[in-house]
Amino acid sequence: MSKSQEELIELAQRVLTHNYKQQPIVLRRGAACTVWDVAGNQYLDLTGGIAACPLGHAHPALTAAIAKQAGELIHVSNLFYVEAQILLADALVKRAHLLAEPRVFFCNSGAEANEAAIKLAKRYQTTIMGRADRIQVLSFEGSFHGRSIATVALTGQEKYRSGFGPLIEWARFVPFPEDENDMRALDAITDKTCAVLIEPIQAEGGIRVPPPDFFKALRQRCNDTGTVLIFDEVQTGVGRTGKMFGYEHEGVTPDILSLAKGLGGGVPIGAIIASGALAEGFAPGSHASTFGGNPLACAAALTVLETIDRDRLLERVTLAGERLASALAPLVKKHARAKEVRGRGLLRGLALDGDAAPVVAKVREAGVLLSVAGGTVVRFAPPFVVTDAELDRGVAALDAALAN
Numbered sequence: 001m002s003k004s005q006e007e008l009i010e011l012a013q014r015v016l017t018h019n020y021k022q023q024p025i026v027l028r029r030g031a032a033c034t035v036w037d038v039a040g041n042q043y044l045d046l047t048g049g050i051a052a053c054p055l056g057h058a059h060p061a062l063t064a065a066i067a068k069q070a071g072e073l074i075h076v077s078n079l080f081y082v083e084a085q086i087l088l089a090d091a092l093v094k095r096a097h098l099l100a101e102p103r104v105f106f107c108n109s110g111a112e113a114n115e116a117a118i119k120l121a122k123r124y125q126t127t128i129m130g131r132a133d134r135i136q137v138l139s140f141e142g143s144f145h146g147r148s149i150a151t152v153a154l155t156g157q158e159k160y161r162s163g164f165g166p167l168i169e170w171a172r173f174v175p176f177p178e179d180e181n182d183m184r185a186l187d188a189i190t191d192k193t194c195a196v197l198i199e200p201i202q203a204e205g206g207i208r209v210p211p212p213d214f215f216k217a218l219r220q221r222c223n224d225t226g227t228v229l230i231f232d233e234v235q236t237g238v239g240r241t242g243k244m245f246g247y248e249h250e251g252v253t254p255d256i257l258s259l260a261k262g263l264g265g266g267v268p269i270g271a272i273i274a275s276g277a278l279a280e281g282f283a284p285g286s287h288a289s290t291f292g293g294n295p296l297a298c299a300a301a302l303t304v305l306e307t308i309d310r311d312r313l314l315e316r317v318t319l320a321g322e323r324l325a326s327a328l329a330p331l332v333k334k335h336a337r338a339k340e341v342r343g344r345g346l347l348r349g350l351a352l353d354g355d356a357a358p359v360v361a362k363v364r365e366a367g368v369l370l371s372v373a374g375g376t377v378v379r380f381a382p383p384f385v386v387t388d389a390e391l392d393r394g395v396a397a398l399d400a401a402l403a404n
């Protein structure tokens with residue numbers, strides 16, 4: 001006999017480690033932006049699996065591609081070439097055409113993609129440039145880059161690093177720019193710096209968009225000093241901001257960018273795209289992943305990219321994102337606790353003056369799922385297939401929760 005929702009949650013508390021604070025529902029099924037729990041309750045899902053489900057749930061093309069690939073070949077490892085992996089790499093380099101002669105490495109998550117980016121930058125500096133003295137990697141206060149030891153060491157939020165020290169000595173934080181005149185971060189970049197790691201928008205840090213022209217100045221400083229510029233596009237990549245990659249808004253190109261989340265439409269996959277010169281840093285044996293670029297994940301990701309193109313979803317993200325931002329703006333005037341609307345495309349946040357978790361819980365009770373970013377920001381990261389009516393319903397639920 002199947003277990004009830006309460007029995008499953010009680011079981012979860014006994015058999016799972018306690019590192020997550022799950023909302024108290026057990027989800028079983030989804031379709032587009034709707035999900036159902038095991039008790040049959042229906043929710044509007046505007047979390048999009050934390051920005052990882054651009055096509056929504058159970059998208060017919062994605063389901064069919066995964067089923068077809070599963071019926072042919074799920075995994076063989078990188079002892080061999082894999083058809084779907086080659087085609088996906090080709091699809092990605094075509095989309096990242098602003099990088100010079102780009103190449104792709106595949107892995108399975110955002111943290112792994114950032115690990116690969118850092119390792120590649122280090123290998124490039126030491127083996128190609130002959131600069132083993134360029135040790136330091138810089139990242140920004142308030143950033144989030146993952147939970148592996150290296151990526152957590154480069155995550156600029158103490159709460160994520162706590163208890164894991166001493167962390168690596170070559171990680172250093174620089175200030176997130178407060179305004180367009182704040183260039184303090186650039187002073188720390190010298191001809192001794194190996195690489196700079198930055199998110200186009202600080203997502204887990206609270207949907208913070210750096211000021212205009214900051215990235216141009218950063219790019220220039222990295223050029224002047226020979227520093228590798230890495231964009232962590234794990235959350236902003238694959239169309240989330242209305243362009244395929246977040247850097248396209250900034251008029252600059254990174255040397256390496258990392259991807260994960262939306263790339264597989266919910267199937268775990270990570271990737272880095274590196275310019276050809278950088279990519280030389282990875283010689284045979286220098287880096288690897290057993291599951292990286294496996295047929296199943298790559299077939300899913302190819303379908304995600306094809307569907308984004310075919311259904312013109314980037315245009316939809318831009319329009320829907322503007323509508324969402326306009327709908328959220330009046331909440332700042334109406335509720336003293338609401339301070340600011342932030343973000344780009346379908347990565348938007350309403351910043352509050354305190355803990356956002358109780359507000360998100362109230363919204364859930366009204367049948368809408370949202371998430372918290374940076375402790376005090378209510379985040380919308382819905383599937384790109386979200387309708388206007390669904391966005392309006394989400395904003396109305398948030399409005400009502402704030403009124404309580």
Ligand SMILES: Cc1ncc(COP(=O)(O)O)c(C=O)c1O
Pocket residue numbers: 109110111112114144145146147199203204232233234235260261
């Ligand atoms: C910008 C960014 N980088 C890296 C990560 C880590 O990704 P993953 O959880 O897939 O390891 C995240 C996850 O939220 C992220 O938002």
